[in-house]
Amino acid sequence: MSKQYTISDLAEMYDTTTRTIRYYEELGLLQPKRIGGRRIYSDRDRVRLKLILRGRRLGFRLDEIREMLEWYDLDPTEVYQLREVIRKGDEKLAQIDEQIRDLQAVREELLELRDHMQRLLDEKTREGEKS
Amino acid sequence: MSKQYTISDLAEMYDTTTRTIRYYEELGLLQPKRIGGRRIYSDRDRVRLKLILRGRRLGFRLDEIREMLEWYDLDPTEVYQLREVIRKGDEKLAQIDEQIRDLQAVREELLELRDHMQRLLDEKTREGEKS
DNA sequence: GGGAAAATTGACGTTTCCGTAAACGTTAAA
DNA sequence: TTTAACGTTTACGGAAACGTCAATTTTCCC
Structure with a gap:
């Protein structure tokens, strides 16, 4: 029963902002489902966000991070x-x-x-x- | 007999650019002597530059690095x-x-x-x- | 001492990573 | 039902860390 999250769930959970999460999507690092207009994040999306943020903290650039994420699929x-x-x-x-x-x-x-x-x-x- | 370096010596030595080194000076991370108009870097300056560049590679921001450098003096x-x-x-x-x-x-x-x-x-x- | 090479300053441009605000639609709770 | 909270897109803004270019010195070498 994979959990679902809203964008502000994730923002709060990982101490970031909705703007940041949408920006990562703009760059192709996240591809949440939509219900109506709204974004719905799966556990897979959540883990990817966690990896992205860790990568950022470590000084990796977002395009490096995207490349590494692509290795997984x-x-x-x-x-x-x-x-x-x-x-x-x-x-x-x-x-x-x-x-x-x-x-x-x-x-x-x-x-x-x-x-x-x-x-x-x-x-x-x-x-x-x-x- | 402490060695002396020109700005391009250091740029080549640590694989960076003169622009970058001057920028670090602008921010107060380096204070080389001058002879006439030109900058002369001591071994102490060289080591500081090395520390700065390592800090950058590790994802520290330049103002963090400046603070840490200040601890030494x-x-x-x-x-x-x-x-x-x-x-x-x-x-x-x-x-x-x-x-x-x-x-x-x-x-x-x-x-x-x-x-x-x-x-x-x-x-x-x-x-x-x-x- | 004259010209090429190197250095300087100043100004502006660029990339990355978001923040902020406007203007609008959607949902939930009272 | 209305109103407050939440979400969306679009657009512009902005700091950090340099790159780039031009216009001048300064220095070095023969």
Whole structure:
């Protein structure tokens, strides 16, 4: 019994706006059903929206995200397409791995900086105790 | 003997453009010395540029990056500033940890998709062999 | 010292990702 | 039934992060 959602259900659920969701549809990232004029979102649509928003948070552009979403519903009998997706997917994986490494580097540096600040702060507060 | 760089040295070194570097200066992220009219970049400037570009790749906005850069040269005698930086740094760390988790999730999903595609492809090619 | 190469400033253009508002139709609740 | 809330399309706007082009310096090299 796949659930149904209105556009504002989803907007609230994922803390975004209806304008944004309609914009994603304009770009072809979502294709909700219509009842009358109104958009009806399935669970599949909901999951796609979730993926889109996560992708955005991670700095991917919307056309990159659209391409990756398309990988999930390509024709599984087209050998050429399969090969292409595997190749592009490997590229994306390499890119993601680098991004993770970069983030871990930033993390380390921030931790060091934090420790440094903490030591300075400790000195200062001990100094204050002496008076 | 701290090295000196021209703007195009740095542009080439980090695969960006002089326009971009000047733009970062406009926003206050870099403050190179001048000799006559021209900009001269020190090693410190170079490292800052490297950090900026890495931050950009990771999806941080330039004003976020500027704030984080400022942490490296604040007044170490100002207890309030120290506390503030530690607090903000902790926030940033939490945010980075979440980003890493998200990226690892995307990574897993891409790997699964890749395996799925690979299996489909294997079936297809075995099918071809039979003929 | 003269000309090519490199750098500078200023202005405007572009792309991405939405926000906002107008003007209108639809649905639900009192 | 009416009225408030919700949804739709269309259009324009706007910030962020640069690209591009033109008009001037500035510098380097022979």
